[in-house]
Amino acid sequence: MDNKKRAKLIFSKLVQNYSSVPMLFLDYKTDAQMLCAIILSAQSTDAQVNKVTKKLFKKYKSVNDFSNANLKTFEQEIRSTGFYKQKAKRVIECFKIIKNVYGGKIPLKMDELIKLPGVGRKTANLVLANKGIIKGIAVDTHVARLAQRMGFTKFSEQFKIEKDLLNIFDKNKWSRVNGLFISHGRKICVARNPKCDICFLNKKNLCPRKGLN
Numbered sequence: 051m052d053n054k055k056r057a058k059l060i061f062s063k064l065v066q067n068y069s070s071v072p073m074l075f076l077d078y079k080t081d082a083q084m085l086c087a088i089i090l091s092a093q094s095t096d097a098q099v100n101k102v103t104k105k106l107f108k109k110y111k112s113v114n115d116f117s118n119a120n121l122k123t124f125e126q127e128i129r130s131t132g133f134y135k136q137k138a139k140r141v142i143e144c145f146k147i148i149k150n151v152y153g154g155k156i157p158l159k160m161d162e163l164i165k166l167p168g169v170g171r172k173t174a175n176l177v178l179a180n181k182g183i184i185k186g187i188a189v190d191t192h193v194a195r196l197a198q199r200m201g202f203t204k205f206s207e208q209f210k211i212e213k214d215l216l217n218i219f220d221k222n223k224w225s226r227v228n229g230l231f232i233s234h235g236r237k238i239c240v241a242r243n244p245k246c247d248i249c250f251l252n253k254k255n256l257c258p259r260k261g262l263n
């Protein structure tokens with residue numbers, strides 16, 4: 051079976067099994083909070099970020115709030131997300147640029163977003179996909195691992211994996227691939243010892259890895 055056909059079947063199986071998957075697992079109310087949460091989620095879990103932002107976002111809501119944050123205070127407020135010094139600096143710098151260069155509006159173009167501190171292709175893709183602007187596939191560690199195990203890519207670089215996935219999955223499915231792969235990667239196709247024996251993709255012979263732990 052060719053990869054495109056397999057991708058279609060895998061997608062529909064994932065949708066059946068993870069029907070209520072959100073596009074983003076992070077909690078936020080404003081666009082500024084969404085961008086902040088995505089930056090904080092680097093090297094951290096969404097659950098940990100949500101724990102921190104529950105309190106943080108009562109204080110910081112707008113581009114102004116984040117750009118005016120006191121570095122030392124902010125560092126402590128996000129400390130438990132890890133790499134807090136670097137992240138605090140990036141978040142504040144990022145929002146200062148949004149305020150001063152983009153008139154307080156988050157730029158919604160890939161080439162502008164990736165120039166912001168703390169914003170790489172993955173973050174930019176998540177922001178744009180969430181805003182319904184572009185339909186890309188944000189490649190994080192789960193997406194990369196599953197794409198490799200499913201035989202959709204032989205690469206390890208994010209942008210190359212993304213390119214392969216964009217070629218294989220239909221355009222109208224791109225915005226959901228990240229969430230579905232993350233769900234499957236957390237529950238069954240986990241990093242160490244994937245549970246191939248109970249995997250519904252394995253049962254349908256859709257994954258070439260098939261129990262080869």
Ligand code: SF4
Pocket residue numbers: 199200238239240244245246249250251252257258259260261
């Ligand atoms: S069969 Fe195994 S490697 Fe393939 S998707 Fe399922 S758990 Fe992951």
